Amino acid sequence: MRRPRWLAAGVMPLALALAITSCSSGDGGTDEPAAGGGDPKKNESTEVSVFGTEPSRPLVPGDTSETGGGKIVDAMWTGLMDYDPVTGEPRLANAESFELTAPDEYTVKLKKGWKFHDGTEVKAHNYIDAWNYTAYSLNGQQHSSFFAQIEGFSDVNTPDPDGPDAPLLPATPKAKEMSGLTEVSDTEFTIKFTEPHAIFKVKTGYSAYMPLPDSFFADPEAFKANPVGNGPWRYVARVPDQSLQVERYDDYQGDDKPKVKKVKFVFTDSDAAYADIKGNQLDFLDTVPPQAIAGNVWETDLPGRAKAYPVMAVQAMAFPVYDPKYASVDFRHAVSMAIDREKITKTIYEGNRKPLDGYTMDLVPGYTKGGCGKWCEYKPTEAKKLFDKSGWTGPIQITSNADGGHKEWIEAACGTIAEALKVECTFEPVQAFGQVRQAIEARSMDQIYRSGWLADYPLVENFLNPIYRTGGSSNDNGYSNPKVDAKLAAADKAKTEKDAYRLYHEAEVLIAADMPGVPLWNTPSISAWSERLTNVRLTPKRELDLSFVEVK
Amino acid sequence: MGRYVLRRLLQLIPVFIGATFLIYVLVWAVPGDPFADMCGERPCSPQFIATMTDKYNLDDNVFVQYFKYMGALLTGDFGQTYAEQPVIDLITLAAPVSLRLAVVAVVIEAVIGITAGILTGLRGRGFLDNLVLVSTLFLIALPTFVTGFVLQIVLGFQLEILNPTVSSAATWGELIIPGFVLGSLSMAYVSRLTRTSISENKRADYMRTALAKGQPKRRIVGVHLLRNSAIPVITFLGTDIGNLMGGAIVTEGIFGIHGVGKLIFDAILSKQGAIVTGVVVMLVLVFLLVNLVIDLLYAVLDPRIRYD
Numbered sequence: 001m002r003r004p005r006w007l008a009a010g011v012m013p014l015a016l017a018l019a020i021t022s023c024s025s026g027d028g029g030t031d032e033p034a035a036g037g038g039d040p041k042k043n044e045s046t047e048v049s050v051f052g053t054e055p056s057r058p059l060v061p062g063d064t065s066e067t068g069g070g071k072i073v074d075a076m077w078t079g080l081m082d083y084d085p086v087t088g089e090p091r092l093a094n095a096e097s098f099e100l101t102a103p104d105e106y107t108v109k110l111k112k113g114w115k116f117h118d119g120t121e122v123k124a125h126n127y128i129d130a131w132n133y134t135a136y137s138l139n140g141q142q143h144s145s146f147f148a149q150i151e152g153f154s155d156v157n158t159p160d161p162d163g164p165d166a167p168l169l170p171a172t173p174k175a176k177e178m179s180g181l182t183e184v185s186d187t188e189f190t191i192k193f194t195e196p197h198a199i200f201k202v203k204t205g206y207s208a209y210m211p212l213p214d215s216f217f218a219d220p221e222a223f224k225a226n227p228v229g230n231g232p233w234r235y236v237a238r239v240p241d242q243s244l245q246v247e248r249y250d251d252y253q254g255d256d257k258p259k260v261k262k263v264k265f266v267f268t269d270s271d272a273a274y275a276d277i278k279g280n281q282l283d284f285l286d287t288v289p290p291q292a293i294a295g296n297v298w299e300t301d302l303p304g305r306a307k308a309y310p311v312m313a314v315q316a317m318a319f320p321v322y323d324p325k326y327a328s329v330d331f332r333h334a335v336s337m338a339i340d341r342e343k344i345t346k347t348i349y350e351g352n353r354k355p356l357d358g359y360t361m362d363l364v365p366g367y368t369k370g371g372c373g374k375w376c377e378y379k380p381t382e383a384k385k386l387f388d389k390s391g392w393t394g395p396i397q398i399t400s401n402a403d404g405g406h407k408e409w410i411e412a413a414c415g416t417i418a419e420a421l422k423v424e425c426t427f428e429p430v431q432a433f434g435q436v437r438q439a440i441e442a443r444s445m446d447q448i449y450r451s452g453w454l455a456d457y458p459l460v461e462n463f464l465n466p467i468y469r470t471g472g473s474s475n476d477n478g479y480s481n482p483k484v485d486a487k488l489a490a491a492d493k494a495k496t497e498k499d500a501y502r503l504y505h506e507a508e509v510l511i512a513a514d515m516p517g518v519p520l521w522n523t524p525s526i527s528a529w530s531e532r533l534t535n536v537r538l539t540p541k542r543e544l545d546l547s548f549v550e551v552k
Numbered sequence: 553m554g555r556y557v558l559r560r561l562l563q564l565i566p567v568f569i570g571a572t573f574l575i576y577v578l579v580w581a582v583p584g585d586p587f588a589d590m591c592g593e594r595p596c597s598p599q600f601i602a603t604m605t606d607k608y609n610l611d612d613n614v615f616v617q618y619f620k621y622m623g624a625l626l627t628g629d630f631g632q633t634y635a636e637q638p639v640i641d642l643i644t645l646a647a648p649v650s651l652r653l654a655v656v657a658v659v660i661e662a663v664i665g666i667t668a669g670i671l672t673g674l675r676g677r678g679f680l681d682n683l684v685l686v687s688t689l690f691l692i693a694l695p696t697f698v699t700g701f702v703l704q705i706v707l708g709f710q711l712e713i714l715n716p717t718v719s720s721a722a723t724w725g726e727l728i729i730p731g732f733v734l735g736s737l738s739m740a741y742v743s744r745l746t747r748t749s750i751s752e753n754k755r756a757d758y759m760r761t762a763l764a765k766g767q768p769k770r771r772i773v774g775v776h777l778l779r780n781s782a783i784p785v786i787t788f789l790g791t792d793i794g795n796l797m798g799g800a801i802v803t804e805g806i807f808g809i810h811g812v813g814k815l816i817f818d819a820i821l822s823k824q825g826a827i828v829t830g831v832v833v834m835l836v837l838v839f840l841l842v843n844l845v846i847d848l849l850y851a852v853l854d855p856r857i858r859y860d
Contacts, residue, residue, distance in 0.1 A: 056822070058636045140599035170598055224636060239645065240637040241818075242720055242810055272717050272808030278709060279716040432821055 038534050038550025044261045046551045047245075048533070050544055051273045051285040052265035054241050058224035061210035062134030062141040067454070070207055071543050072265060075246060076117075076229035077210040078254050080108060080127070081201065085539040085548065088312065088363055088458035090202045093254055094122065094211075094230070096187075098204075103196045103495060110187045114253045116213040117234040124189040128181045130212035132156065136176050143208035145473050149197045149492065151180030196493045199461050199500050202365070206457040232258050232547060242267055256547035263546060278302065280530040284544045287525045290405035296350070298526055306528040309538035310363050312455035313525075314356060314463070317398060317413075318517040320445035322478040332515040333375050334387035335396070335448070338420035340378045344412045345521050356519040359463055359508050363522075363540055366460035366501040371508030372519055380420035387421045395424035400450035401436055402429035410450065413520075440476045451476070451517060458540060460504045464488060468511050479516035553851065556859035560847070564840050569622075571836045572829075576618050579825045580610070604634075608825070625833065631826035639830040642815060647797075647834065649722045650811035653804075654796035656724065656731030658789055661739035666785065669746025673781075674754065674773065684747070688740035700733045700806040717808035730807045734800050738792050745788055749781035756780075779853050786853070790846035794839040798831075 055069030064073045080095040092098060094114055101107045114122040133139055135147040137157040147153050155175040180192040191200070203209065211230060216223040227235050232252045238244040244265045248258050266273070266282060270289040276282035278301055288306065292298040298306050319326040326332065341355035354362075358371025398414060400406045407427060414425035428447055430436060439445045453474075455462045466472045469488050470480040484507055491503030527538045534552040537545045604610075608631075609617045624631065630639040668688075672681040691699075707729065708716030718726045753759065754777060762772045801813035812831055819827035851857050 054635065056635050137597070137599050140597060140603045142597060142600065144597060239720070240633075240641050241815065242645065268808050268810075269805050269814070272805065275704065275708070275716045275806075276808065281715060281717060281719075434821065434823060 038259065038552045040259075042532075042551040043259045046260070046532070047262040047264050048260050048549065048551065049264045049266050049281075049283045050546075051270075051282060052244070052267055054267045057142070059227040059235075060141070060216075060220075060224065061207040061212075061229075062130065062143045064207055065142045067542070068267075070541075072244060072246070073207045073210070073229075074231075074541070074543060075233040075263070075546055076227065076231045076235060077207070078229075078231040078256075079206070079209050079211070080110075080204040082205045082254075082256070083458050083540070085537060085545045088540045089365060090205060090458065093205070095204075098201050100198060100201075101190070102192075104193045106191045106201060107184075108189055108191065111253065112187060114230060115251055116211075116230045117228045117249055118213060118215060120213055120215070121186075122211055122230050123186045124183045125186075126211040126213060127209075128177075128183055128189055129217060130210065131181060132177045133212065133217070134208065135178060137170060137173055146203070146206070146208040147178065149193045149195070149200065150178050151192045151194050152178035153180070153194075155179070195489075196495060198494055198497060199459065199492060202459050202497075203457050203461075232256060233263065258547045259550045260546070274528070277305075277528045277530060280532070283530045283533055284536065284549075285528045286538060286542055286544065288528050292528075293405065293526065298528060302528050305531060305533075306526060307538075308352060308524045308526045310540065311523065311525045311538070311542045312361065312363055312458060312540045313523040313542070314361055314453050315353075315409075315520045315523050316356075316451050316453070316517050317448050317520065318451040318477050319448055319515075320443075320477050321516050322443055323446050325446065326448075328390040328392065329514060330386040331390035331392045332518075334383045334390060334392075334421060335417060336372075336375050336515055336518045337377065337379045337383035337386070338417045339413050339518065339520070340416040341376070341521060342378065343416065344409060348408050348412055349521075352524065353521040355521050359468070359511060359517075359519055360460040360504075361463075361522050364455060364458050364460055364463070366497075366504060368501065368505040368508075371505060372512040373509065375512050375515060376519055378416075383420050384422070387423070392423070395426060396421075397426055397428050397447040398449070399428045399430060399436065399445075399447040401433040402431060406450055409520075443478065445477075452523065454542065455540075460501065460508075461491070464504060464507055464511070465492070468507075468516065477516055479514070481510065481514055484510045484514075553848075553859055557844075557848070560844050564844070567840060568836060572622070572833050573618055575832045575836075576621060576829055577614060579828050580608075580617060581614050607632075621829070625830075630830040630833075633824055633827055634822075639826050642827060643812075643830055643834055646810055646812045646815045646831075649809060650797050650800065650804075650813065652722060652724060653727050653731055653734065653800060653809060653811060654793050656727045657735035657738070657796050657800075658793055660728075660731050661735035661742050661792070662785075662789055665739045665742025666746050668743040669785075670750060670773065670778070672743070673747040673750030676751070681747075684743060688743055691736050691740040694736070696733060696737065697802045697806060699736050700730075700803055703729055703733060704806060720810060722809060722811075727809075730803050730809060733806075734796055734803045738788075738796075742785060742788060745785050746781065749784055750777060753777055753781050782853050783850060786846060786849055790842050793842050794835070797838060798835045 052071050053068035055064065055072060056066050057063050057069055059069060059072060059076070061073045061077055064070055078093050080093060080098060081090050082093040083090055094110060096109045096111045098106060098108050108124075110122065110124060116122060116126075131147060134141045135144050135150070135153060135156050137144055144157055147157075152175065156173045156178055158170040158173050180194075182190045182192070184190060193200070213228050213230075215228060229235070232249055232254060233246040234249040236245040236247050244267075246263050246265070248261045268276075270285075270287075271291060273282055273285050274289050274292050277285050288298050292301065319332055321327070345351060345353045345355055355376070356372070357369060357376055360367050360371065396414070396417060398410050400410055407429065410427045414427055417423070418425040436449060440449070453463060453467065465488055466474040468479055468484060469475060470482075470485050487503060487507040487510055491500045491507060494500035494503055525538060525542050527536070527544075529536050532551055533549055535548050535550045537548060539545050609620050612620070621631070628640065630643065632638055633642070668684045672684045675681060704716050707713050714729060715726070718730060758776060759772065762776055798812055798816065800811060801817045803809070804811045804814040812835070816828060816831050819831070851859060
């Protein structure tokens with residue numbers, strides 16, 4: 001008789017948002033499902049249901065930064081570049097060519113014949129207008145900071161003089177358009193940067209850089225009710241908080257034309273979704289809930305239809321360096337060297353996560369080994385020496401949201417820390433992820449906190465700039481080192497991608513010398529699917545490859 | 553009777569205002585940043601915060617905010633979620649589902665509970681009485697999620713009699729098992745309540761008179777005894793409907809039912825104040841009206857009760 005699941009049911013009421021941050025483990029001994037093709041007739045008639053979470057903003061790509069909406073935006077839009085679903089390598093998509101015509105200027109030529117779902121052609125001005133709209137600070141778009149390197153950005157986006165909570169609002173921007181974007185013809189435009197920024201090309205597959213049709217600018221409210229993209233999937237209908245349907249766009253010109261005709265994103269609870277997968281009522285779930293991971297239950301429940309996929313995501317812990325308690329570099333290095341990453345990944349995750357050796361990971365273009373060096377290796381005696389030198393008093397506390405399956409590894413990490421440093425170490429959980437976020441944004445954290453990162457686009461730069469640069473969009477702990485900033489800026493300005501990767505790696509080494517955050521291990525995702533799907537694979541962005549999947 | 557109803561409806565208004573004001577304050581005036589989770593792992597841009605603050609009137613005094621909110625409510629505008637969907641759409645989708653679930657649960661618990669209560673109440677001590685007492689004790693001791701998961705696993709996966717989760721249409725038939733799970737705890741209470749009420753009333757004078765008059769047993773129990781014993785049970789069932797509508801979070805989660813409980817729970821976690829206040833206002837109204845109906849039912853059941 002199977003082990004009763006009510007043991008693990010204590011973590012039951014998970015918010016959908018928390019399902020994203022839930023850890024997963026396991027690299028099953030299950031095989032790839034029959035990679036044979038599907039049945040073309042079934043591909044046309046079956047509606048494939050995919051687990052998702054309700055988008056928390058209207059479906060405008062420049063305003064969508066969470067994974068619920070991101071999944072749908074990625075299906076409905078295709079940008080200048082996109083990323084190989086297996087290797088994550090960037091490749092041209094809507095762009096015919098994307099060449100560096102001057103050290104600080106790119107010229108983009110668009111492919112001819114691409115259309116939006118309402119039949120209008122995708123022209124250069126659709127990109128330029130969309131980018132200007134997103135960058136213009138009064139539009140309040142979440143991705144406005146992604147255009148910071150383009151010339152004219154400071155005219156359209158003024159910084160907040162005293163922080164988000166304080167009364168002063170930013171000044172009204174001088175212009176609504178960035179001078180660095182110039183339309184040459186209907187199918188060609190140039191992007192000029194204030195300083196060379198070769199890496200920009202690789203970023204353009206991200207939702208921040210999608211084009212918008214003219215109908216958006218004519219009537220944004222109507223657009224939000226009926227979003228129009230240029231990607232392989234066209235919006236059909238939605239039931240708020242329940243589901244959203246898309247259909248294959250048959251005039252799509254890209255190489256990644258889908259085989260299946262209809263897809264429905266279903267917004268539900270992660271545990272109910274897992275029950276549905278078992279009962280074949282739901283076709284795909286990208287991350288199984290903790291109740292299925294406990295004891296590797298997913299392997300026995302779903303033989304041949306579940307697998308662990310590598311994803312561009314890492315697990316880490318961060319120090320609130322604005323708190324003077326954590327000012328000592330020796331203390332931070334000591335903590336990092338006292339965590340036995342090998343042992344924890346072997347015992348808790350049965351060897352299915354790999355310890356990190358730097359701030360980036362090996363699935364991402366630009367990765368170079370050993371960014372963290374000895375600071376991320378388990379060296380208990382040296383750790384103890386540094387710890388004593390730092391003069392730390394009192395217990396070490398690590399916090400996280402209580403659900404999402406983090407308790408086990410944090411307690412294990414605390415265990416190795418306590419053993420190596422001979423100090424008390426405790427896990428202090430809080431109710432919901434929002435509380436952690438709130439303390440972080442108020443800069444009032446006084447405990448070490450769990451921090452993870454799912455890359456926005458496959459590039460090592462995304463693991464460094466947003467988090468460790470002074471004023472980075474996700475620099476939560478106030479870390480600031482002018483040498484690191486200079487190195488990152490030099491990498492951004494590099495003339496070739498290879499130079500950039502070398503400089504990013506040097507920045508990584510500098511960051512490790514300060515250790516504002518402790519890299520731990522990667523976080524693969526265990527996905528599960530129903531019996532009628534074939535050709536299933538998860539992209540490194542933790543989404544089902546909708547162009548490859550078929551129904552058998 | 554008419555005047556009583558009118559008086560009760562008028563009393564409803566201050567209660568409604570008081571309750572909704574308290575809820576509004578608890579949701580919106582509690583310190584904390586309402587936009588903490590909305591922008592993924594990054595803090596929100598200041599323009600975004602400014603737009604939202606304006607939209608939800610967060611800069612105004614609490615009383616002003618409340619009046620603006622109530623004003624909008626009376627025209628049917630329950631506000632928008634952060635994703636700019638009208639809250640009223642979410643409520644109109646979730647409320648009928650939860651109502652059906654609550655009705656199924658109440659019917660199941662009423663039928664089984666009252667029947668068990670009558671049989672044991674009439675018979676007194678005996679095997680059936682002990683059986684019912686022990687099984688109700690057992691049901692009270694089991695938490696809802698245990699009953700829920702066990703039934704889902706046994707009926708849904710092992711025996712494969714039913715679908716393990718409920719489809720988004722949530723028809724009456726699909727809701728029987730979740731209704732049973734939801735009602736299992738209250739069923740225990742209903743049967744014990746009925747049992748006590750019946751064994752108390754069966755010794756009453758009018759019962760002996762009816763028996764002496766030679767009335768058939770069926771009529772004595774069905775008409776006289778039951779009507780008089782029903783009052784505490786009806787009270788309990790009435791409050792239960794209100795509880796079940798809003799509080800079925802665990803059951804809704806297990807069976808994947810898109811109901812009000814799940815809507816509120818998700819809204820609380822994602823700090824969507826507009827949804828929480830909208831749903832709670834609706835629940836307050838439902839509760840007040842159901843209570844009024846229950847009170848009126850007393851007069852129907854027991855003619856001695858008169859309202860002026």
